[in-house]
Amino acid sequence: MVARVIYNKEVLPTYYLLGLGYGGRTAPSPGQFYMLKVNRGIDPFLRRPFGAYRVIRPDNGEDAVEILYKVVGKGTMLMSELCPGDGVDLLGPLGRGFHLHGGRGKHIMVAGGVGIVPFYILAERLICQEAGRAVLLFGGRGKEDLPGLGDFGKLGLVVKVATDNGEVGRRCLVTELLADEITGDSVVYACGPKGMLREVAGIAAEKNVPCYVSLDRVMACGVGACLGCAVRVALPPSYAEHEEGRMDVQPYKMVCRDGPVFDSREIEWDKL
Amino acid sequence: MGQAIGDVTVPDLSVDIAGIKLVNPVMTASGTFGYGEEFAPYVDLNGLGAVVVKGISLQPKPGNPTPRIVETAAGMLNSIGLQNIGVERFVEEKLPFLSGFGTRVIVNFFGDSIDEYRELAAVLDGADGISALEMNISCPNKEEGWLEFGTRPELTYRVVNEIKKRLRLPLIVKLSPNVTDITTIARAAEDGGADALSLINTLSGMAVDIETRRARLANVIGGLSGPAIKPVALKMVWQVFNAVKLPVIGIGGIMTYEDALEFMMVGASAVQVGTANFIDPEVSIKIVEGMKEYLVNKCILRIRDLVGVLESEYD
Ligand SMILES: Cc1cc2nc3c(=O)[nH]c(=O)nc-3n(C[C@H](O)[C@H](O)[C@H](O)COP(=O)(O)OP(=O)(O)OC[C@H]3O[C@@H](n4cnc5c(N)ncnc54)[C@H](O)[C@@H]3O)c2cc1C
Ligand SMILES: Cc1cc2nc3c(=O)[nH]c(=O)nc-3n(C[C@H](O)[C@H](O)[C@H](O)COP(=O)(O)O)c2cc1C
Ligand code: FES
Numbered sequence: 001m002v003a004r005v006i007y008n009k010e011v012l013p014t015y016y017l018l019g020l021g022y023g024g025r026t027a028p029s030p031g032q033f034y035m036l037k038v039n040r041g042i043d044p045f046l047r048r049p050f051g052a053y054r055v056i057r058p059d060n061g062e063d064a065v066e067i068l069y070k071v072v073g074k075g076t077m078l079m080s081e082l083c084p085g086d087g088v089d090l091l092g093p094l095g096r097g098f099h100l101h102g103g104r105g106k107h108i109m110v111a112g113g114v115g116i117v118p119f120y121i122l123a124e125r126l127i128c129q130e131a132g133r134a135v136l137l138f139g140g141r142g143k144e145d146l147p148g149l150g151d152f153g154k155l156g157l158v159v160k161v162a163t164d165n166g167e168v169g170r171r172c173l174v175t176e177l178l179a180d181e182i183t184g185d186s187v188v189y190a191c192g193p194k195g196m197l198r199e200v201a202g203i204a205a206e207k208n209v210p211c212y213v214s215l216d217r218v219m220a221c222g223v224g225a226c227l228g229c230a231v232r233v234a235l236p237p238s239y240a241e242h243e244e245g246r247m248d249v250q251p252y253k254m255v256c257r258d259g260p261v262f263d264s265r266e267i268e269w270d271k272l
Numbered sequence: 273m274g275q276a277i278g279d280v281t282v283p284d285l286s287v288d289i290a291g292i293k294l295v296n297p298v299m300t301a302s303g304t305f306g307y308g309e310e311f312a313p314y315v316d317l318n319g320l321g322a323v324v325v326k327g328i329s330l331q332p333k334p335g336n337p338t339p340r341i342v343e344t345a346a347g348m349l350n351s352i353g354l355q356n357i358g359v360e361r362f363v364e365e366k367l368p369f370l371s372g373f374g375t376r377v378i379v380n381f382f383g384d385s386i387d388e389y390r391e392l393a394a395v396l397d398g399a400d401g402i403s404a405l406e407m408n409i410s411c412p413n414k415e416e417g418w419l420e421f422g423t424r425p426e427l428t429y430r431v432v433n434e435i436k437k438r439l440r441l442p443l444i445v446k447l448s449p450n451v452t453d454i455t456t457i458a459r460a461a462e463d464g465g466a467d468a469l470s471l472i473n474t475l476s477g478m479a480v481d482i483e484t485r486r487a488r489l490a491n492v493i494g495g496l497s498g499p500a501i502k503p504v505a506l507k508m509v510w511q512v513f514n515a516v517k518l519p520v521i522g523i524g525g526i527m528t529y530e531d532a533l534e535f536m537m538v539g540a541s542a543v544q545v546g547t548a549n550f551i552d553p554e555v556s557i558k559i560v561e562g563m564k565e566y567l568v569n570k571c572i573l574r575i576r577d578l579v580g581v582l583e584s585e586y587d
Contacts (some may be wrong), residue, residue: 037551037552042346042498042499042527043345043346044343045343045344045346045347045348045498045499045551046343046348046550046551047550047551089552091314091553217338218339218341218342218343219341220341220348220350220547220550221304221306221310221549221550222550223306223310223311223314223553224306224310225304225305225306225310225311225326225549225550226303226304226306226341226350226352226550227303227326227335227340227352227355228340228341228350228352229340229341230335230338230340230355231338232337232338250332250334250355250357251334252334252335252338252355257310271337271338
């Protein structure tokens with residue numbers, strides 16, 4: 001499961017693109033992730049989860065799976081120091097990603113910062129399957145917080161940008177773009193910070209359109225064994241009153257195995 | 273031809289624990305390997321001495337609020353809250369898959385009263401495909417002011433004795449390290465009729481986020497596991513080995529075959545690998561391979577010849 005680093009380049013301040021030798025691996029579906037072990041020692045101790053950004057198949061050269069990541073702590077700092085030829089242990093692709101929701105006129109992807117990651121492969125699928133109009137709404141603090149923006153332009157889908165400082169696109173929150181964009185025949189896919197996801201889920205619920213969110217949780221095993229990455233799910237209303245007594249219903253799902261993508265109506269947003 | 277007796281290139285890795293024979297002394301620890309199926313795509317279960325499954329209770333348990341895990345220096349804290357699907361679904365949905373492999377299946381179980389332990393043990397005793405039971409006594413007893421069974425010798429004796437006298441399957445009792453003197457608990461379990469002891473369960477601990485001033489676990493307190501606890505675990509295995517006649521299974525921070533051999537030298541007849549599975553799903557198989565190589569290099573015929581060989585003299 002050791003993959004070789006082909007490249008590891010800084011694409012924006014604190015954002016890196018890591019190309020890993022792909023070999024004959026299983027292709028990741030949109031929203032799936034890998035558990036990466038970048039160091040040999042025990043500090044940091046656990047693997048870290050990262051989404052599959054793109055699979056690149058150059059005419060001459062090696063196929064690569066790309067990880068797009070932001071340096072936020074110990075593990076990602078070490079990742080940023082990887083050089084071509086280094087080995088990275090990767091487990092996956094794991095989890096259940098976005099499934100294309102058929103029969104909708106408009107597919108709206110909402111990304112916040114590094115939450116852009118699952119949408120490249122999803123956009124490719126949407127375009128390839130002519131699944132209706134595909135729109136990407138991308139929000140960040142400023143122009144240096146929109147990793148991969150250039151890649152999406154080349155895919156030929158509608159891209160609308162929101163920044164806090166107005167450097168690029170509209171000066172507003174990405175959720176405001178969504179409020180303008182959403183129609184009754186839309187389906188919404190979202191990945192980003194918790195607050196953004198909650199807001200997106202609310203807007204979709206108001207319009208009564210399907211909405212899928214990719215959640216982020218600290219993980220240990222990544223395969224559904226440790227039960228560490230639990231997320232509280234909304235129980236059917238009939239159970240709500242005496243939920244703790246009804247032990248035939250499990251109030252938690254695992255982000256790594258049951259997700260990371262969930263139907264937004266499933267999530268107990270107050271407890272996230 | 274089968275394995276030639278005395279052939280140093282094919283060392284004998286098998287061990288006997290509580291009357292059952294394991295092809296090798298390496299098992300996966302409860303709660304770190306799910307019900308086996310989660311790891312089956314990444315590791316050949318047939319290569320394991322045994323799989324010890326996630327702790328099972330009579331009724332399903334929802335588990336604790338989140339966050340439930342946090343990384344710490346050379347380890348992690350967890351407060352999963354013993355979430356599990358309950359014995360009924362376990363026997364119906366999980367056991368058939370696991371018993372399809374050539375590995376031993378050991379079922380970890382727990383309760384909050386002696387009655388629950390007893391009822392649960394009876395159900396498991398009647399199920400097919402289980403080689404032994406491992407009793408987790410690091411659980412609060414609702415009949416004794418929520419004191420943990422495994423922290424009082426009299427409680428330990430009583431619960432072990434009640435379960436053992438009706439049980440057909442071998443009973444392994446898993447000890448908590450969060451006690452003043454683990455040997456008194458070990459002796460109580462032995463007197464109660466345990467067939468083997470396994471130790472240690474996680475060490476109680478906590479971590480704080482200084483930005484939010486909150487504990488990093490929603491439950492505040494959790495269980496520490498991983499390499500950080502290995503020296504403590506080794507000491508306790510050594511103490512217990514010297515205090516009882518029962519076979520001991522060593523657990524705590526094992527990441528490599530060297531770690532596993534340390535446990536065997538202080539008295540463990542077998543070992544369990546826990547948190548290390550998260551870092552490398554194949555770690556247990558690698559440990560078995562490493563043991564084999566060690567034996568070949570040292571011209572040792574049987575792994576069991578290493579149990580308790582700790583030297584007490586220094587030149
Ligand atoms: C399914 C999934 C897919 C992911 N995909 C990507 C991706 O494609 N690109 C990417 O850059 N990141 C992704 N992440 C987040 C990534 O896993 C974390 O940023 C990473 O684990 C941090 O490791 P570290 O050692 O650098 O940080 P640490 O030193 O562990 O922590 C540093 C800081 O980051 C915070 N942090 C730690 N873990 C997480 C986490 N899981 N999510 C958010 N904050 C965290 C800590 O609270 C702390 O404040 C994903 C997470 C999940 C669950
Ligand atoms: C996430 C997690 C869940 C656990 N669940 C159980 C359990 O259900 N029953 C039990 O007896 N021990 C449980 N344990 C304890 C382990 O089986 C083992 O005793 C402990 O982790 C020490 O070993 P290690 O350092 O190799 O992980 C759990 C440990 C972890 C990390
Ligand atoms: S990370 Fe272990 S269950 Fe999800």
